[in-house]
Structure formats: C-alpha cells, structure tokens
Amino acid sequence: MEQQTPRTGQTGSDLPVEAPMKSLSQCKVAILMCTYNGQAYLKEQIDSLIAQTHQNWTLYISDDGSTDGTLALLKNYQELIDSQRIHLFSGPRAGFAENFMSLVRNSNIRADFYAFSDQDDIWFDNKLYRSIRHLEKLPSHLPALYCSRTRLIDEDRKITGFSPAFTKPPEFQNALIQSIAGANTMLLNNAARDLLRKVPDTTTIVAHDWLSYLLITACGGHVIYDLKPTLDYRQHSANVIGANSGLMERLSRVGKLIDGRFRSWSDYNLQTLEAVKNELTSANSQTLQNFRQGRLSPFIQRLRLMKRSGIYRQSVLGNISLIIAIFLNKI
Known part of the structure; x- marks a missing residue:
C-alpha cells in the first residue's frame, strides 16, 4: 500500500522538462551510516548491504568515537570489498542526529538517492531496489521521501513483531506533531537532501527522521509510506530509540x-x-x-x-x- 502527498499549486504545464530518466540499475545510492561501539551487530548489517539486489551503492560511515572493535571491523571490510565503496569519517560527537546530519551536509558525498542506515539492523535484500522503484519516477526537482514499517527482532534475530501500521495520509499536519517512520527505512532524493542541508548546523535537531518528514511535507514534497517492512529492526539494550510498538x-x-x-x-x-x-x-x-x-x-x-x-x-x-x-x- 502506498500513499503520497503531492506538491500543491503546480500543474503539468508548470513543470520543467525532466532530463531523460536513468534505468533503475544506474541509480547511484549513497548509504549514510553512523556507528558508535557497534561491533556486536555491525557485521550482519554490512553483510545485508553487500547482499542487496541493487548493487550501485557506496557506503559512507561516520564513527562517533567508538572504543570497541568497530573501526577495525570497518577497515577490514574496506580491504575485503573496495576502499572506494566504503568511506570512513570522524563524527562530531554531538549525538546521533548530528552525526547523521554531518553526512547529509558533506558536500563530497553525491548520488542520485540517499539511504540512512543504522549499525545494528538487517536489511531485506530488496530494500534499495524497492525504495528506488518508488522514487525514481517522481519529478527529480521535487523533494521526495520513501519510508516503511519495520519487522522487529531481538538480539538473537527472533521475530517479535512489527512497528505500528499507519494508515492516515503522511502530510504536514501530521508531521508537525509526529514522526511516522524510522530513518533506517528512508530513501531521499537530491531535492530532499538539499532541503535538509539548509538547516543551520547550530540548530538543535530532535531526530533526523522527523526532520526529514517535517521539511519534505512542509515544502509540498512527496512522501511515500510503505506498509510492507523493508528491514529487521533489532531491539536491544543499547538502542537509542525504541520501536514504539508495544502498549507500554x-x-x-x-x-x-x-x-x-x-x-x-x-x-x-x-x-x-x-x-x-x-x-x-x-x-x-x-x-x-x-x-x-x-x-x-x-x-x-x-x-x-x-x-x-x-x-x-x-x-x-x-x-x-x-x-x-x-x-x-x-x-
């Protein structure tokens, strides 16, 4: 099930002529991952990236001062895969939202689409393909965001449930007071990323996923919320933000x-x-x-x-x- 919030105030005659559309396989994705002492589950996550059916991706990782074996593991993957497909940066050490925003603001990172990635999830192998398929046909000059539900797992990968299923339209009136999906499910186009980059680095950000939903709907962009999960969201004691799935x-x-x-x-x-x-x-x-x-x-x-x-x-x-x-x- 897909729901979209179309941009208001524009007709077909108002829209600029689009450049020839790339084939889906040509669409380059920048995966933006933040790490902090993530050694315990990081290997499974990176392996799930490697297993993606859409292979045109580059992984950009901002580490926020890990003291475990996270950096050693990442450097091993650089040697195993390709140092040009995995790039490491030092994070600002100002919280998870600012760490992700440091990658969003990094002018050296350019792609057709941008996917946020946590360090402890497990992506379904068609996550990128499904996400791109939803966004690639939308006008590139309009900010667009794809997001989805998640399947919940425990530390041992046992399925424990799903994130809430939201059925009301993903609109600005909702975004003002609620964030509907985790950043780990999101894919953004360049117009959406450009919006996020306009937020001054001195601004306090509650959460980068909420920020994305808020700005894109505010400016009349497209938001697609998919009721079908795209990843396993691991619940454990070190989670910064929970899944908001149970009654408590x-x-x-x-x-x-x-x-x-x-x-x-x-x-x-x-x-x-x-x-x-x-x-x-x-x-x-x-x-x-x-x-x-x-x-x-x-x-x-x-x-x-x-x-x-x-x-x-x-x-x-x-x-x-x-x-x-x-x-x-x-x-």
Whole structure:
C-alpha cells in the first residue's frame, strides 16, 4: 500500500522538462551510516548491504568515537570489498542526529538517492531496489521521501513483531506533531537532501527522521509510506530509540506528549522550519501560522487555532493524547 502527498499549486504545464530518466540499475545510492561501539551487530548489517539486489551503492560511515572493535571491523571490510565503496569519517560527537546530519551536509558525498542506515539492523535484500522503484519516477526537482514499517527482532534475530501500521495520509499536519517512520527505512532524493542541508548546523535537531518528514511535507514534497517492512529492526539494550510498538512504549510516548517534553521538541522543530520558510506551500504556511499562534494563545483561542491548523496523529490513542496536550498547553 502506498500513499503520497503531492506538491500543491503546480500543474503539468508548470513543470520543467525532466532530463531523460536513468534505468533503475544506474541509480547511484549513497548509504549514510553512523556507528558508535557497534561491533556486536555491525557485521550482519554490512553483510545485508553487500547482499542487496541493487548493487550501485557506496557506503559512507561516520564513527562517533567508538572504543570497541568497530573501526577495525570497518577497515577490514574496506580491504575485503573496495576502499572506494566504503568511506570512513570522524563524527562530531554531538549525538546521533548530528552525526547523521554531518553526512547529509558533506558536500563530497553525491548520488542520485540517499539511504540512512543504522549499525545494528538487517536489511531485506530488496530494500534499495524497492525504495528506488518508488522514487525514481517522481519529478527529480521535487523533494521526495520513501519510508516503511519495520519487522522487529531481538538480539538473537527472533521475530517479535512489527512497528505500528499507519494508515492516515503522511502530510504536514501530521508531521508537525509526529514522526511516522524510522530513518533506517528512508530513501531521499537530491531535492530532499538539499532541503535538509539548509538547516543551520547550530540548530538543535530532535531526530533526523522527523526532520526529514517535517521539511519534505512542509515544502509540498512527496512522501511515500510503505506498509510492507523493508528491514529487521533489532531491539536491544543499547538502542537509542525504541520501536514504539508495544502498549507500554506507546503510553510512554503519550506521556512525553503531555508532560512538557513535547513542547520543547516543537520549539526545536519550529526553529528548523525557519530555514525553509520561503519554500513552504501557501496552505502549509497557513497551517504553520495557526499552529504557532495557537501555542501562544489563551485557552479558547488555542482550541480554535489548533482545530483550524488541522494537526493530527496517526492513532486514536495518539489523538486523545493530542487533545489533552492542547488543553494543557503542552504542545
């Protein structure tokens, strides 16, 4: 099942002439991976990259100061595969989001598409092929993002479930208050990457996957959310962010929406939107204005403006928590 958010305000006659389309096999993918003490599971992940049916990829790895055998393992793979297919960088040591953004901002990395990769997943062998197939026919001048559900596994690769299945449209009204998919499932085109690069490196980023979803929908780009998983997402004690799949995990997220942490996240996200404010569609500019003003308004006016903004979450429980957060002015 695929869902798209088309760019508004443009007709076929307005669109520039596209360059001849490349064949799928010609599409070059830059895989952007961040590592930190990932030796335990990293080999399985890299092996799953090597096994991809789409082989036109280069792996760019930013290591954030690993003290285990991560770097030695990566250098072994450089020798085993090809030093030109695996490039290593030193990360900024400012958290996972900034580490990924350091690769996004790296002007020496150029490709047709960009895939985020965690260090401890296992990609299905057709992950890149499926992702590219969804994006390659879209207009290249418009920002586009593909993402999907994940299959959950434990430390021993036993299947434990799936990430939530979201069925509501992936739109800006949703992106303002929710991130629907993990970065590890995402593929972006160059127009989407260019949007991310406009965010100043002094800006606090909540999460690079949420940032991607937020900016691309804000600027009228295409977002495709695939209900079919593309990888095994390993759950273990060292995960920075969980899968949000079980009831307790979802209740924990609801708690963050109500206890005030979410309001600070909204502050950061609104700051990032300033970097692309001139590229927002007119409808999304109005949505943003209502949302921003509603956060600062007295109770009755706040309810009116938030309703007018059209913001929503993907689940019934999520929307109940959203209403409570609006009542308590925690959004």
